[in-house]
Amino acid sequence: LLPTDxxxxxxxxxxxxxxxxxxxxxxxxxxxxxTQRTKWASLxxxxxxxxxxxxxSSLFTMIVLFFPYFLYCLGSKRITFKxxxxxxxxxxxxxxxxxxxxxxxxIGCYHLPIMASTVNFNWPAWxxxxxxxxxxxxxxxxxxxxxxxxxxxxCIGIIFTLxxxxxxxxxxxxxxxxxxxxxxxxxxxEFKQVLTGFWYTSTRRLAASACIIxxxxxxxxxxxxxxxxxxxCARNSLQxxxxxxxxxxxxxxxxxxxxxxxxxxxxxxxxxxxRITTAxxxxxxxxxxxNDISHxxxx
Numbered sequence: 001l002l003p004t005d006x007x008x009x010x011x012x013x014x015x016x017x018x019x020x021x022x023x024x025x026x027x028x029x030x031x032x033x034x035t036q037r038t039k040w041a042s043l044x045x046x047x048x049x050x051x052x053x054x055x056x057s058s059l060f061t062m063i064v065l066f067f068p069y070f071l072y073c074l075g076s077k078r079i080t081f082k083x084x085x086x087x088x089x090x091x092x093x094x095x096x097x098x099x100x101x102x103x104x105x106x107i108g109c110y111h112l113p114i115m116a117s118t119v120n121f122n123w124p125a126w127x128x129x130x131x132x133x134x135x136x137x138x139x140x141x142x143x144x145x146x147x148x149x150x151x152x153x154x155c156i157g158i159i160f161t162l163x164x165x166x167x168x169x170x171x172x173x174x175x176x177x178x179x180x181x182x183x184x185x186x187x188x189x190e191f192k193q194v195l196t197g198f199w200y201t202s203t204r205r206l207a208a209s210a211c212i213i214x215x216x217x218x219x220x221x222x223x224x225x226x227x228x229x230x231x232x233c234a235r236n237s238l239q240x241x242x243x244x245x246x247x248x249x250x251x252x253x254x255x256x257x258x259x260x261x262x263x264x265x266x267x268x269x270x271x272x273x274x275r276i277t278t279a280x281x282x283x284x285x286x287x288x289x290x291n292d293i294s295h296x297x298x299x
Contacts, residue, residue: 010205013051013058017212020047020062028073056118060198061209064176067102068169071095076166110194119197125188132185136178139214140279141207142185147279149262150218157221170217177210222258226251 024047027040051059074086074094086094110119127135127142138146139154158174161167184196184203192201199205230247266281268274289295 009055010057013055014061014208014212016047016050016054017058017062017065017209020044020051020059021066023047024062024066025069028070056115057199057205061177061212064209065170065173065213068172068176071098072166072169074098107194110197115198118200119193121197121200122188122193123184123201123203125184125186125192127185129182129186132182135185136181141181141210142203143207145277145279145282147262149258150279153221153225153258154214154218155221156224157217157219160220160224161217167220170213170220173213174210174217177206177213181206181210222255226254229254 023040023043027037027044030037030040047062048059051062075091109115132142134140135142137151138148139151140146158171161171180196180199181203183192184199184201184206196202196206199209229250230243233246233250234243263280264278265284266275266277269276
């Protein structure tokens with residue numbers, strides 16, 4: 001059940017972002033004649049409409065995450081003109097024009113009368129830059145305990161995208177929302193409103209947007225860890241069937257350990273340590289309290 005409060009629509013909208021990303025990416029790929037353009041264009045339009053009926057903030061989240069992929073396609077010859085690759089000079093011009101057009105559309109949407117109540121709402125800044133950076137690096141995003149294991153796996157995933165450039169757009173999208181989160185947490189004024197106003201300048205919504213793209217990056221990090229362990233075993237005389245068995249065992253063991261540690265519930269140790277609150281243990285307790293009917297204004 002969805003929480004009976006004002007964030008239900010936002011939760012619904014954010015749940016549609018991965019599907020929106022898939023549709024937008026498929027539409028861009030269809031421009032090269034690989035798939036049916038009309039089908040993906042129709043689905044993309046349907047997604048835009050669904051965002052309007054769920055929560056517009058999710059549409060801006062999808063656009064910010066998708067735009068780096070669009071620029072990657074322009075720069076990597078994945079978008080063609082009449083079936084022919086675009087020259088390097090024309091690709092550079094197209095990228096510059098796209099960035100300028102994106103900025104102009106952003107400012108135009110910011111000044112739309114229908115968006116005024118949203119973009120002018122302000123959650124006051126309350127953290128120093130060093131605190132905001134710490135919250136971001138540890139993936140606590142201010143409200144939660146640090147996620148140390150996820151942070152390490154995320155860093156490995158980010159490094160992976162630096163070597164496999166076709167995934168670099170995900171790191172860029174994650175970095176953009178981390179920067180917006182830091183701005184929302186540390187600044188006040190027109191600059192903050194323009195950049196974060198579409199999310200009510202809410203650092204929680206910005207953190208949630210960052211987490212949407214952090215999930216596949218973390219998956220790339222886990223994949224890299226599994227592959228490195230398997231390569232190490234392969235170099236130590238594991239061949240043929242033994243290598244396949246070892247690969248499966250290592251994959252299951254590594255991912256199981258990650259799940260067990262990363263999603264570990266809160267627990268209590270003997271004194272003087274006492275209560276240890278984990279990230280997902282804290283989240284479980286918070287959701288349980290917020291959805292307790294005895295504390296709600298609604299039955």
